[in-house]
Amino acid sequence: MKLTLADIKAATNGAVQGNDQVQVTGVAFDSRQVKAGDLFVALVGENDGHHFIQMAMEKGAKAVLAQEGHVLPGKVPAVVVADTLASLQALSQFYLKQVQPKVVAITGSNGKTTTKDMTAAILAEKYQTFKTPANFNNEIGLPVTILSMPETTEVLVLEMGMDRPGQLTALSNLAKPDIAVITMIGEAHLEFFQTRANIAKAKLEIAAGLKPGGLFLIPADEPLLVEATALPENTKTFGPVPAAVDESLTTTAWTENGQQFAIPMLGRYNVKNAEAAIMVGQALGLDLKTMASALAHFDLTKNRTEMLKAANGATLLSDVYNANPTATKEVLQALSKDAVDNLVLVLGDMLELGDQGPVLHADLADAVLAAKPKKVALVGPLMVENLLPALKDRAADLDLRGYQADQLEQLTTDLKKSLTARDFVFLKASHGIHLEQLVHELTTGWGKHA
Numbered sequence: 001m002k003l004t005l006a007d008i009k010a011a012t013n014g015a016v017q018g019n020d021q022v023q024v025t026g027v028a029f030d031s032r033q034v035k036a037g038d039l040f041v042a043l044v045g046e047n048d049g050h051h052f053i054q055m056a057m058e059k060g061a062k063a064v065l066a067q068e069g070h071v072l073p074g075k076v077p078a079v080v081v082a083d084t085l086a087s088l089q090a091l092s093q094f095y096l097k098q099v100q101p102k103v104v105a106i107t108g109s110n111g112k113t114t115t116k117d118m119t120a121a122i123l124a125e126k127y128q129t130f131k132t133p134a135n136f137n138n139e140i141g142l143p144v145t146i147l148s149m150p151e152t153t154e155v156l157v158l159e160m161g162m163d164r165p166g167q168l169t170a171l172s173n174l175a176k177p178d179i180a181v182i183t184m185i186g187e188a189h190l191e192f193f194q195t196r197a198n199i200a201k202a203k204l205e206i207a208a209g210l211k212p213g214g215l216f217l218i219p220a221d222e223p224l225l226v227e228a229t230a231l232p233e234n235t236k237t238f239g240p241v242p243a244a245v246d247e248s249l250t251t252t253a254w255t256e257n258g259q260q261f262a263i264p265m266l267g268r269y270n271v272k273n274a275e276a277a278i279m280v281g282q283a284l285g286l287d288l289k290t291m292a293s294a295l296a297h298f299d300l301t302k303n304r305t306e307m308l309k310a311a312n313g314a315t316l317l318s319d320v321y322n323a324n325p326t327a328t329k330e331v332l333q334a335l336s337k338d339a340v341d342n343l344v345l346v347l348g349d350m351l352e353l354g355d356q357g358p359v360l361h362a363d364l365a366d367a368v369l370a371a372k373p374k375k376v377a378l379v380g381p382l383m384v385e386n387l388l389p390a391l392k393d394r395a396a397d398l399d400l401r402g403y404q405a406d407q408l409e410q411l412t413t414d415l416k417k418s419l420t421a422r423d424f425v426f427l428k429a430s431h432g433i434h435l436e437q438l439v440h441e442l443t444t445g446w447g448k449h450a
Contacts, residue, residue, distance in 0.1 A: 001025055001095060001147055005063055008079045011094035013064070017075035024062045029088070029140060036060030041088050042067060042142070049084070065091075082171060084103070085140065089174055090144030096175070099149065101130075101156040103175050104280055107168060107206045108183025109199060110138075111273045111329040112159050113301050115183050118263075120157045121298030123284060128155040134301060135321070137161035142171050155284065163192060163196040163352075165202050172209035174316040179283060180206045181217045181276050185224050187353055187360060192413035194354065200224035207232050215283050217276055223381045238275045241268050249317070249338055249424075250307060259288035263295050263306050266317065266338075269330040283308035305331075310442040313421030319428050320435040322352040325360045328428050332367040335426060342422050343373040346415075346438070348429025349380030349385070349405070361386040375399040375418070376412055380433050403434055412441045 005019040025037035031052035040056035042049035042064055050070040057064075063077040067084045081087040092334055096103075104123075106116050113135070120131035128147040136142065137159040149156055155343075158175055172180070183329045185200045193199045203226070207216050218225040220237035234293045245268040246253040253262040256278070263274055274295055276290055281291045300306065308316040319331065322399055328350065331361050335343060345368060361382045368376060368391060376398060378388050384402035391400055403411045415438075419425065 001027065001149075002151070003039070003091075003095065005077060005079055008063075008065065008091060011091045012079060014065075014079040014081040014087060017072065017433065018063075018075060022063050022077045023294070026189055026415045027088075027144055028056070028061070029144065031056040031059065034059040034061050037062055039063050041065045041084055042070070042072075043084050043088075046204060048093075049268055050136065056200055058425060065276045066267075070083075086145075089139070089143045092146040093174060096146050096156075099151055099153055099156075101149070101153045102127075102179070102284065103177040104155065104157045104181070105160050105172060105175055106158065106181045106183065106276075107162065107175035107202070107203055108181075109186030109188040110324055111183035112161070113321075114265075114305070115181065115273040115276050116157055116159045116271060117294060117300050118274055118298055119181075119280050121294045122277055122281040122286055123155045124159065125290050125294050126286055128152045128156045129157060132159040133156040133257070135159070137355070138444045139167070139170060142174060146175070153246070159275060160206060162202055162205075165193075168202060168205035168207070169200065169208040174205050174209070176209045176211055177214060178211050179215045179217070180210050180281055181280065182206060182219070182225060183273060184326070185218055185222055186324045187356070188322070188324045192352065193356070196285055197224055200228065204228060204231075204251075209333075215280075217279055219272060219276075236279065238279050239272045241271045243270055247334055247337060249315075249340065257288060259292055261292045264298065265307075267305075267331060267334040269334070270305075287391060308439065309445055310425070311445045312416075312419060314419045314423040314425055316439065317424070317426045318436075318439045319426075320348075320433075320439060321431050323348070323428050323430045324353075325363065331366045331426065331428060332371045333366070336367075336370040336372070340371070340424050342420070342424055343371060344375045344415075344423050344425040345371065345379070346379065346411075346425060346427040346429075346435065347383055348375045348427075348433035348435050349382040350379075351383075351430040351432050355383050358386045362390045362393040365390040369395055369398075373398070374423075374449070376401070377415070378402045379408070379411065379429060379435065380405045389415070408434065408437055410437055415442065 024039035026036045029041040034056045040061040094211045122131045130153045196379045216232040216235040221240045306318045
């Protein structure tokens with residue numbers, strides 16, 4: 001990105017303070033993440049970004065996008081606007097029109113990050129491709145992603161998240177995708193939407209900004225999507241997953257139209273994500289052989305189904321960024337099919353399930369027992385109050401312990417005392433439980449807990 005303050009003024013209808021030819025080469029809204037040459041966007045929220053302008057300038061920011069009614073330190077180069085968030089979004093649209101990449105937008109209750117990573121890997125075989133980093137998928141992260149793409153970008157792969165009606169409409173209208181994908185409809189956000197039908201309706205908003213004639217991809221086995229009214233004219237389905245899938249802890253393989261595919265991760269449920277990515281690739285001119293090669297070694301975003309090694313040699317399967325009942329059951333089913341020896345399960349609360357949370361946690365009991373774990377650690381009130389008693393009732397001899405979310409240090413101590421190099425530990429929870437802290441402790445050394 002290379003924009004002058006004059007460009008930013010034109011994009012945002014703001015007023016320039018200082019030299020309007022000052023040029024910025026990046027964007028940041030967190031002063032701790034500022035790099036030399038950045039435009040620092042002073043967002044107004046729980047923490048007012050205007051309080052951190054001086055820090056941002058000291059770290060190398062060249063200019064500030066500031067909001068009217070706030071004092072700017074000294075003579076800092078700035079564009080002053082009525083609303084910094086709205087102006088950040090407007091600036092991203094301005095830059096998007098300059099670069100003019102093909103835009104692929106991906107959402108879903110589960111699998112959107114994996115599908116994003118697969119899609120980007122496939123398209124990078126033919127195009128200069130840029131994708132959403134980490135989880136920059138909301139009304140702040142999406143425009144920052146757009147503004148972070150190189151000027152040479154030919155395809156932009158955007159992940160879009162949502163937790164309320166209307167959010168995906170706004171994001172889709174901002175990005176104007178050429179291709180939009182819904183990976184699945186699950187139980188995530190039931191707390192806010194009450195039913196899966198309402199979740200499906202909100203996910204369908206991703207088509208709001210789809211360009212005329214744009215491709216819309218939805219899963220063939222989801223009636224809430226396939227049978228929806230007023231789908232875009234160019235709607236196609238992907239899946240279902242082929243019957244013959246060869247699964248192991250590290251690889252999932254299948255054949256499609258005579259081409260063998262293998263992805264470096266566990267679970268037939270990930271085949272559906274791959275099939276969505278393959279259809280995007282086909283729409284943009286990739287052949288099956290090239291896409292198979294790309295999927296064989298694609299990079300997965302951190303904390304999504306990562307296979308790691310604990311400091312003592314134990315194997316960790318870490319999937320601690322997000323969790324819902326469907327996704328958790330699918331991984332447990334995969335572990336059951338693979339008959340994993342010395343399996344240790346660490347399961348944390350699945351959040352935002354609303355009134356259905358207690359029963360949905362208790363309903364994991366069948367899947368947990370089918371995996372035949374030697375030890376189960378449950379973390380958080382929903383797990384402890386619902387799944388723990390369900391497991392106790394059916395498997396009195398199971399090594400089963402419960403921990404509250406603020407007892408991660410005790411859980412770490414207990415695991416470090418009991419884990420052996422032969423153990424396989426599966427960790428799954430919503431991000432709010434912060435099992436990534438446990439993963440860090442297990443992988444960086446045994447230390448004082450030994």
